[in-house]
Amino acid sequence: DTAVSQTPKYLVTQMGNDKSIKCEQNLGHDTMYWYKQDSKKFLKIMFSYNNKELIINETVPNRFSPKSPDKAHLNLHINSLELGDSAVYFCASSQDIRRVTDTQYFGPGTRLTVL
Amino acid sequence: GNSVTQMEGPVTLSEEAFLTINCTYTATGYPSLFWYVQYPGEGLQLLLKATKADDKGSNKGFEATYRKETTSFHLEKGSVQVSDSAVYFCALSGPRYALNFGKGTSLLVTP
Numbered sequence: 001d002t003a004v005s006q007t008p009k010y011l012v013t014q015m016g017n018d019k020s021i022k023c024e025q026n027l028g029h030d031t032m033y034w035y036k037q038d039s040k041k042f043l044k045i046m047f048s049y050n051n052k053e054l055i056i057n058e059t060v061p062n063r064f065s066p067k068s069p070d071k072a073h074l075n076l077h078i079n080s081l082e083l084g085d086s087a088v089y090f091c092a093s094s095q096d097i098r099r100v101t102d103t104q105y106f107g108p109g110t111r112l113t114v115l
Numbered sequence: 116g117n118s119v120t121q122m123e124g125p126v127t128l129s130e131e132a133f134l135t136i137n138c139t140y141t142a143t144g145y146p147s148l149f150w151y152v153q154y155p156g157e158g159l160q161l162l163l164k165a166t167k168a169d170d171k172g173s174n175k176g177f178e179a180t181y182r183k184e185t186t187s188f189h190l191e192k193g194s195v196q197v198s199d200s201a202v203y204f205c206a207l208s209g210p211r212y213a214l215n216f217g218k219g220t221s222l223l224v225t226p
């Protein structure tokens with residue numbers, strides 16, 4: 001069983017469109033994250049949720065909106081896509097956000113290409 | 116704020132060579148330190164971690180020791196294999212619990 005899964009794996013779309021990426025974890029973790037990896041492989045946190053509550057909201061454009069219907073799911077909706085949004089988006093989860101020793105488990109990534 | 120600095124890649128080694136990838140950090144408090152590996156086309160996997168000073172993390176022949184005095188967490192392996200070719204990320208647990216990553220070091224091991 002895949003611990004952290006994301007769909008879709010690849011997403012190609014036109015500028016101005018709205019798209020969503022879904023993430024699910026079956027590890028029973030309380031905390032989930034979205035990271036963005038740019039073309040130079042640099043990874044940066046975007047959001048984190050703990051038990052459906054938003055904890056971290058980095059300086060991400062308002063066009064990005066995370067939604068957590070339950071603690072096993074964290075979806076990312078992006079409005080009015082721009083060329084600069086092209087990247088690989090990784091979902092991750094960990095047991096408890098308050099424990100700095102916890103390992104984060106990553107999904108396989110979604111490669112978003114905006115044309 | 117917290118930050119991680121890794122040696123720039125790419126690093127190219129012959130099979131069975133010794134590997135060191137340097138990682139230094141700046142942090143307040145007592146962060147945990149991690150090495151993650153990303154194989155081509157895949158997500159990140161935890162390679163090893165250390166949660167306090169002088170701890171040594173190890174896995175699959177890789178080792179790293181949490182050195183508070185030098186604020187370092189260098190990754191080492193005595194004999195690399197072609198299958199170790201990947202991108203390696205050093206990371207620390209940040210003040211709001213997300214991971215702060217270094218820029219990654221690409222390793223290519225040739226037969």
